[in-house]
Amino acid sequence: MEKKEFKARVFGELAGLAKALAHPFRLQIIDLLAQSSRTVEEIATQLSLSMANASQHLQVLKAVNLVHVLKEGHYAHYHLADDKVVAVWQSLRELGMERLAEIERTLNDFRSQKHVFQAVTIDELLLKMEQDNVVILDVRPEKEYRAGHIPRALSIPIDQLLERIVGLPSGREVVVYCRGPFCVYADEAVDLLQNQGFAASRLEEGFPDWKSRQLPFHALSD
Amino acid sequence: MEKKEFKARVFGELAGLAKALAHPFRLQIIDLLAQSSRTVEEIATQLSLSMANASQHLQVLKAVNLVHVLKEGHYAHYHLADDKVVAVWQSLRELGMERLAEIERTLNDFRSQKHVFQAVTIDELLLKMEQDNVVILDVRPEKEYRAGHIPRALSIPIDQLLERIVGLPSGREVVVYCRGPFCVYADEAVDLLQNQGFAASRLEEGFPDWKSRQLPFHALSD
DNA sequence: AATTTATTCAATAGATTCATTGATTAATTG
């Protein structure tokens, strides 16, 4: 094999990987699968796609080994194939947040509309945790909490927050987190908590970011 | 703005970024620009593209802010816009080397053909450097060496290696590096050095990887 | 002012990607 063919192959394969990432729905699928595995139907519903469409996107991801399938009964459970997939998604995200003004603007617009004026970073949260004066709230669906969450975090899925808000310890700062910087659950929760008089802020990042920084986390068995 | 539109925008922008990466030539362009800036003509020549084609690919990258241009005289010098671009490229590369069997096979085929049987990692090189018993050889073109290189590395561009090989200190182990894991210069150099009786091996990674690990490096002014 | 040089632009045809539709498969349930 000569030099030229070698390069064509290697870069061709990698470009194929990038191409598999190059669709908004497929990035959203990866963002979802980074929380926990899902069936085709769950993905279709959560992203408002037809089953056929969701299935086809998943197959694009599968063709380049970014996800794999576990068939159980008549459900096909899709998983991310590797933590490195999350790593690529995170670095793409960070690049985008730095280079694409449009993203930052969109993010700010949305947050100011929800009255979310500042976000706490993971490093800042770590400090607060050391001082033990903060309530950590996971507002993702329970299944995702069970698949892995920040130690000592309480689980109140966003759609139960209004009714369960009274159970929260008052007088302590609350930091809410969800799936990641583009997940709006935490924004909605902060809006709601602040309306009820809580000192609440959201975590900028999400649980997958916590995990990929090798910080300890808890998971509950199935 | 509602939730759905918000997601569509953000993920749409990020997918646009990924799409810009999703072409073999554009990945090669990024790999080249990670060494040092280049004119359109240099890129066209080095990748065997027509000027028009090279220019168009560069504009795809520019449209999403991955590169920027500095016009000087009638040359347009293209630079990477951000170190984060290298970070994404590296994580994509790593994912590919782990998930795509085809890449590993191609890499091994090529290396065994060049008699390069083992590569040293950056961590291993750091150990050898502490013991001060290794000659480090940079076989990239001189311009790239000048733009940044590993401290104490000697510069002998691959096409001058045969004639200048006699000047190398004999009896000491040689570690050769170049642009990165897919760059073949180091492989060719190792083949050549071993033929001349040197104990030579290549660095698995390249200079950009050294740099992005925040290790100290030298650069020579223009 | 005319020429050269590096780059970009514009137009085109061929290839690829996408969402939708309806049919098909394969495992479970009644």
Added chain:
DNA sequence: CAATTAATCAATGAATCTATTGAATAAATT
């Protein structure tokens, strides 16, 4: 064993991407 369910497959046309060609800019040189 028929019906149901989750998922995939196949076919379609619309949209997008790509490399090539030749023309157009725009800066430097003659």
